[in-house]
Amino acid sequence: MQRFTLVIYAAPDSQASSTALNYAQALLKSGHAIYRLFFYQDGVFNACSFNIPPQDEENLPARWQAFIQQHNIDAVVCVASALKRGIVNAAEAERYELPASNLREGFEISGLGQLVDGLINSDRLINFLP
């Protein structure tokens, strides 16, 4: 059993994000542990709750959320990347006086230090780039 941290830099439209989710599911199925998922750069779009995909396309952010909640996984969204792209939780929405918040439940907003913490505390860190 090894501990993994996955860093997702890719938006839901990118194959890399769906590969990351499949990889994460395969890890658990193989008896490995996920220490943390870290969503960075365009990867933060995977945590957006306002996405409405066409009916014949899958909703990857919803799949991420279901996976995270089902397995109680630590899922961190980089604060700088998120704010820049308009992904906010209720606290940030209030701070910046935005009309709504759109971070999916199960995800939390934090800093890049959480990526480095993941690196320190994991046997493997895997990057999923677009």
Add this chain to the structure above:
Amino acid sequence: MQPKNILIIIRQAPYSTLLPVAALDILLTAAAFEQTVSLLFMGDGVLHLLDKQNVANTGMKDISKAISSLELYDVEQIFYEATALASINLKTEALVFQAEALSINQIAASIENADHVFNF
């Protein structure tokens, strides 16, 4: 806990995407957490080291300035792929920062020695 040996490789040209900027952010954060970090430029990534970059009208920051200030943050291990610089006919005098040239064999060894490799 023993610090981890982290190697960050940048292969993309500067200003092509934001990934090289992300790479530097990760590097500086890891250094702040007292991890052992090294930075290696390969392929088109060596263009980051060029002096006198003109970023006017790009809307982006001059990344070579961030790289030349890395020493201030205790990032002293900065390398580049020797053949990549030679293949675009650039001399070391054109560099903003006198990084250390590595052969392909030395690069293989540094990847082997790293606990974690980031490849951008």
